[in-house]
Amino acid sequence: MNYPQIPKSWNIESKPHKFCPGCGHGIALKALGMVIDELGIQDKTVFGVDIGCSLLAWDFFNVDTIQTHHGRTTPVITGIKRANPELITIAYMGDGGGYAIGSQHLVNAAARNEKITVILVNNTNYGMTGGQMAPTTLPGQKTETTPYGRDVDETGYPTLGPEMVAAIAREGAYVARGTVANLRQLKGFIKKAIENQMAGNGFSFVEVLSGCPTNWRTNAKETWDFIENTMTQYFKVGELKVPGKGE
Amino acid sequence: MANKPITGEQRVFMTGNEVIAYAAVMAEADIMYGYPITPQNEIMHYWTRLAPKYGKKFLQTEDELSAGFTTIGGVLAGRKAFTATAGPGNTLMQEPMSMAEMMRIPTLLIVQQRGGPSTATVIYSQQEVTMTTYGGNGEGFRIVYSTSSHQDLYDYVIKGFNTAWKYRFPTFILGDGYQAKMREACVMYDPAERGIELVKPTPYMGAPGTPGVDRKPSHMRNTYNTEEELYEVVMNLAKAYEAIIPEVVEFEELNAFEADTVIIAHGVVSRAAKGAVKELLAEGEKKVGYFRPITLRPLAVNELREIAQRAKKLIIAESSYGQLLKQIKEAIYGTDVEIHTILKPGVGITQEEIVAKYHEVK
Numbered sequence: 001m002n003y004p005q006i007p008k009s010w011n012i013e014s015k016p017h018k019f020c021p022g023c024g025h026g027i028a029l030k031a032l033g034m035v036i037d038e039l040g041i042q043d044k045t046v047f048g049v050d051i052g053c054s055l056l057a058w059d060f061f062n063v064d065t066i067q068t069h070h071g072r073t074t075p076v077i078t079g080i081k082r083a084n085p086e087l088i089t090i091a092y093m094g095d096g097g098g099y100a101i102g103s104q105h106l107v108n109a110a111a112r113n114e115k116i117t118v119i120l121v122n123n124t125n126y127g128m129t130g131g132q133m134a135p136t137t138l139p140g141q142k143t144e145t146t147p148y149g150r151d152v153d154e155t156g157y158p159t160l161g162p163e164m165v166a167a168i169a170r171e172g173a174y175v176a177r178g179t180v181a182n183l184r185q186l187k188g189f190i191k192k193a194i195e196n197q198m199a200g201n202g203f204s205f206v207e208v209l210s211g212c213p214t215n216w217r218t219n220a221k222e223t224w225d226f227i228e229n230t231m232t233q234y235f236k237v238g239e240l241k242v243p244g245k246g247e
Numbered sequence: 248m249a250n251k252p253i254t255g256e257q258r259v260f261m262t263g264n265e266v267i268a269y270a271a272v273m274a275e276a277d278i279m280y281g282y283p284i285t286p287q288n289e290i291m292h293y294w295t296r297l298a299p300k301y302g303k304k305f306l307q308t309e310d311e312l313s314a315g316f317t318t319i320g321g322v323l324a325g326r327k328a329f330t331a332t333a334g335p336g337n338t339l340m341q342e343p344m345s346m347a348e349m350m351r352i353p354t355l356l357i358v359q360q361r362g363g364p365s366t367a368t369v370i371y372s373q374q375e376v377t378m379t380t381y382g383g384n385g386e387g388f389r390i391v392y393s394t395s396s397h398q399d400l401y402d403y404v405i406k407g408f409n410t411a412w413k414y415r416f417p418t419f420i421l422g423d424g425y426q427a428k429m430r431e432a433c434v435m436y437d438p439a440e441r442g443i444e445l446v447k448p449t450p451y452m453g454a455p456g457t458p459g460v461d462r463k464p465s466h467m468r469n470t471y472n473t474e475e476e477l478y479e480v481v482m483n484l485a486k487a488y489e490a491i492i493p494e495v496v497e498f499e500e501l502n503a504f505e506a507d508t509v510i511i512a513h514g515v516v517s518r519a520a521k522g523a524v525k526e527l528l529a530e531g532e533k534k535v536g537y538f539r540p541i542t543l544r545p546l547a548v549n550e551l552r553e554i555a556q557r558a559k560k561l562i563i564a565e566s567s568y569g570q571l572l573k574q575i576k577e578a579i580y581g582t583d584v585e586i587h588t589i590l591k592p593g594v595g596i597t598q599e600e601i602v603a604k605y606h607e608v609k
Contacts, residue, residue, distance in 0.1 A: 011459065043457040046323075051470070059466040062459025064452040066323055067468040068316065069346055075313040079320020080452060082306050083278050083328060087453045108309035 071102025315343025
């Protein structure tokens with residue numbers, strides 16, 4: 001039997017990683033590590049992490065990594081790519097960083113078709129700060145700032161990030177939504193996203209549905225059930241934009 | 248592709264913003280990131296005309312946060328990157344500049360001060376002194392040159408890139424709307440022909456080799472877990488910053504260390520102050536002097552203290568409601584020199600006003 005291997009591009013010295021038990025970040029970063037290994041791009045990759053739980057990945061890989069400010073990973077990574085297009089640049093952030101405080105950067109990077117890859121982890125809340133409502137919090141979902149459940153009349157509906165990006169980005173962009181519940185598929189999406197950057201086609205964006213048992217206050221079974229069955233009712237998993245395949 | 252736009256020495260008559268664009272090309276800047284705001288726009292206008300001719304790049308961003316953070320990205324990639332802004336744009340720039348301060352990222356930011364607070368005027372002020380020297384949630388570990396003429400703009404843009412990359416602190420050229428938009432004569436030159444060696448940039452990210460195999464990965468962070476960890480980082484920054492102060496501090500003076508009354512001003516106002524002192528000296532006044540801090544961070548504290556201990560009166564003139572004044576008071580704390588002021592937020596100050604003030608307080 002083939003046991004799962006630790007990706008070669010992981011930095012063993014920083015393992016075990018610092019994410020909470022049951023957090024989905026480890027799976028998303030495993031998928032990314034496997035892709036970096038498969039594509040053989042460890043020497044050319046620059047990884048940017050946001051503020052929020054994603055910052056805990058600042059020394060996750062044996063890959064040059066810059067930890068930025070909340071919401072500002074997209075422009076830092078854009079700046080690197082513009083200055084040195086030979087590098088393969090990946091911005092890694094949460095839903096708050098990408099859809100709230102950094103939304104103008106995401107929207108405009110997509111509109112300019114920046115040749116970068118953004119991986120955004122959607123766990124329906126602000127994890128690092130203690131579980132507040134995020135742009136992705138589901139209707140009725142309880143968080144620290146929606147203790148009676150998210151009231152969509154007051155706070156609007158969850159942001160559909162890949163749908164938004166797909167609507168803005170033009171030909172050449174790659175947009176998908178994966179989930180930590182399907183590692184093989186997620187790895188495939190991330191691989192295509194990075195290959196899309198390497199081909200110079202355009203912007204590439206992958207949202208990753210993920211879990212936050214600490215703030216959701218869920219056990220393993222409930223966490224998995226929420227990711228697989230509840231989140232996917234609102235957030236459809238799949239590819240939204242693939243270069244050469246139309247919409 | 249032409250190599251450089253200036254060979255030998257060229258006397259020109261142009262706006263300050265145009266001078267800056269030429270200076271950036273001659274400083275071998277690689278890329279500018281920018282967002283429109285008056286009065287700095289023409290830096291972008293001239294840069295975008297010059298850049299493609301010399302293999303250089305430009306990115307117009309969605310706001311100043313992005314302009315600042317993409318500039319950081321450019322520097323991380325090992326390129327000489329810069330941006331320019333003013334007023335409310337400078338406010339937004341403080342977020343990226345605080346990151347540059349914490350991580351010693353040598354960005355160059357040109358600030359053409361406009362009126363404030365808020366949107367105010369697009370014309371002129373010296374109201375961005377406090378923000379440019381101590382902005383952001385930081386300790387002011389930055390280098391700020393306050394220019395007073397087009398010649399300064401040319402000289403200090405070239406020097407600013409060198410300072411940034413040599414000392415690895417974010418560096419600022421603090422101009423203003425007058426310098427931005429006014430035309431005046433200056434001499435543009437090839438720095439190499441004047442023996443000025445340009446500091447070569449090196450990458451923070453994406454250096455040759457495989458991280459973890461051929462070399463250590465570059466893991467850069469500005470987040471720390473404990474108070475002690477942060478304390479050590481900031482104290483090391485402070486130590487590094489303080490060590491370079493003697494090399495970086497710049498000032499200009501006329502009779503300042505012999506005078507009873509010293510007029511202190513920075514930026515374009517220093518031209519009125521210098522003119523006033525020259526006029527007074529020509530009239531037969533002997534005990535008047537002029538002092539102009541060129542670096543506002545770090546400030547020439549030793550010289551200011553020496554002046555304050557010897558002189559009887561200081562006249563501080565600035566186009567703000569006391570931003571330079573505050574820093575000078577701090578620098579000369581404990582001396583009992585009399586302080587007089589001309590404080591005109593967002594408004595220019597003439598030589599005549601300064602001469603009149605001198606006679607009034609003499």
